[in-house]
Amino acid sequence: MKITFLGAAKEVTGSCYLVETESTKFLVDCGMFQGSEIEDEFNYQEFAFDVDEIDFMLLTHAHIDHSGRIPLLYKRGYKKKIYATKGTVDLCEYMLQDSGHIQQIENEWKNRKRKRAGKPLRMPLYTADDGKAAMQLFCGVDYDEIIELSLDVKVRFNDAGHMLGSSILEIWVKEGDKETKIVFSGDLGNKNIPILRDPTIIDEADYLVCESTYGDRLHEDVGDKAKKLMEIIKKTISRGGNVVIPSFAVGRTQELLYEIHKLDEELYKDEIEYLSKVPVYVDSPLATSVTGVFRKHLDYFDEEARRYVENGDYPLDFPNLHFTHSAEESKALNDLKEPVIIISASGMCEAGRIKHHLKHNLWRADSTIVFVGYQAKGTLGRRILDGEKTVNIFGEEITVNAEIENIESFSGHADQKGLIDWISSFKRKPKKVFIVHGEDKAQKVFSDKIRGELNIDTVIPSKYDTYDFDADTINIAEIALPSEDEILNKIEELRDENEKVLTKLKDIISKNRGKIKEVNGDLATLSDVLTRLKRRFS
16 A cells, blocks of 8 residues: 655645555545745646546545645546535535636736736636536535445544534555554644534544644644734724734634624623624625535534524624625725724635735734734745735735734644644554644654654655555655746746846835945945054054
């Protein structure tokens, strides 16, 4: 048996793994690469396997970095079944079409740039129609049920507590008289996430493929997040600014609504009255649709959330909550005179309506941008969080004057302690842990932690590495180099970026020419003085 790591290997996005047994080949996830333009290019490459040879696919959850290339897989000829929880299937019905719509819009925008530059035009990665067509492949399953997918493979989906329908996969592979059990953590949930249950405890595994997004750090105290959010809201609204929250349309948005709803109960009377006057806008058609999917799957809710529902109090709805649908309604939010809370996708600020709200609020010193989820390297969200003073949005340089806040305890990912505690709970520990879905530092720190505290061997695979279970070896695959056209296109893009930087530097020098001359004069005088002193004392 072999496993090849085709994505989320020494990176956070693009989750995709190929498992090969003696008689079966299947995929776990087929996610989109997200972040810089270089990551985006990976999405256009040919799949590193023959689509016709894949017998089935298992999907851990609906987030685009795990599901986003399924329409492309379908477009390139894959017509076998995709197994996922019923909640994941319902979410993908909206998310894959939405992703296709975004691909079309962004491709049109990029093609306009290509045309102006005299470059060949490009087709979108896939369309909304491709996303819709791919749904015929999905097969919904229940949690905790063991299903046989071939003569040698059976699987069980367990609640990962990361988002609605998210799964930890237990996979049993029988070859001859030997049975091997592999567990895929998927994205492991943070404990005490609103609405969702805690991640399922797994009894045993021979091998574990484990995410490491927060493998090098701890979240702040979960109990303080509602209080911190309220303090940010009060401070921002009181000075007349907006609170803008980039949030994933699925998962984080619903959890934020739940927490804001709970604030009504947990705070003192005057604060309840204050909060009830602040309009909350969810500006994402996808988030609006997905919030409806949550209503359909109340059986996935944790005990507290179900208690709200049983008492007739649906926690994802409250009087001052508004959902926007049309582009006109979205644009109108930036013309409002009163301070508001805007929750908008995408969570990493790479696409969607959030970019418009950042354009209208980043320059405002009275507004606050609150990050509540992981920001991958190279994304606009990460650059803002890392403290860049100016960012480019829709071709315009925007100065960052707004207050920037980060509440990591809203993250849907377990932190280092959560990951270690979960692995520690295995009654029979895995022989080896493959560490995926994380940046270099997080993976290395997490690997050392597992080896040091749990005494389990670890492997940090690179993209396209193949592990042979029988030989207990990692085979380094030959990486397909990009084509000459892809290299030339990338050089052109880098040249364009460099020209923008040089233009900006020239502008700065032009505006400060007098000061530069003055400084040069002072330096010349200082140099002359130093030369004389050197001669005098030599």
